[in-house]
Amino acid sequence: METKHFFIKVSRLSEGENHAQFELDDDFFVSNGSDFISNCKLIADVEISKLEATSRIKFHIHGIVDVDCDVCNKSIGLPIDFTQYALLKITDSVSEDTNSEEEIIYLRKSEDMAYFDELIYDFVLISIPMKKSCDLEGVIKNCDNEMLKKLENLSHDNEDLDDRWDDLKNLKFDN
Numbered sequence: 001m002e003t004k005h006f007f008i009k010v011s012r013l014s015e016g017e018n019h020a021q022f023e024l025d026d027d028f029f030v031s032n033g034s035d036f037i038s039n040c041k042l043i044a045d046v047e048i049s050k051l052e053a054t055s056r057i058k059f060h061i062h063g064i065v066d067v068d069c070d071v072c073n074k075s076i077g078l079p080i081d082f083t084q085y086a087l088l089k090i091t092d093s094v095s096e097d098t099n100s101e102e103e104i105i106y107l108r109k110s111e112d113m114a115y116f117d118e119l120i121y122d123f124v125l126i127s128i129p130m131k132k133s134c135d136l137e138g139v140i141k142n143c144d145n146e147m148l149k150k151l152e153n154l155s156h157d158n159e160d161l162d163d164r165w166d167d168l169k170n171l172k173f174d175n
């Protein structure tokens, strides 16, 4: 599997607005360490406003990914649509800019390729809710009732098992 990288060449940027578009697929997430996303159809529209040493980057990421519902386990198509910003700083004296609320990509003057892989990956993962369920806004499906029943039965079975253990515990042995 060849890892796809998303980058721009700074030398190719013109003053003012620049656009780039990247397609994110399942491989991109797997190769970066995440395996709970499938059928990924995401587009990252990237706008770079080039200034002298600092450029402003706008990421508009939109599309749909499949994730499993935490409640019924069914695969749900989760719509993704968000905008995030970052700064691209070209400098040889990299200092931690702790005051900045925005993500910063540092690039040395001798470097030309600015990679966005990590940022895009993090942005998408942050945008996915902790609790993923069929109730989420934009998801068309409802929880799979049959699956819910099966899961419920399964937990009842476990309870029965526990009861039987309790019975066993209550047995008294005569010495």
Ligand SMILES: [Zn+2]
Binding pocket: 069, 070, 071, 072, 073, 074, 133, 134, 135, 142, 143, 144
């Ligand atoms: Zn569900």
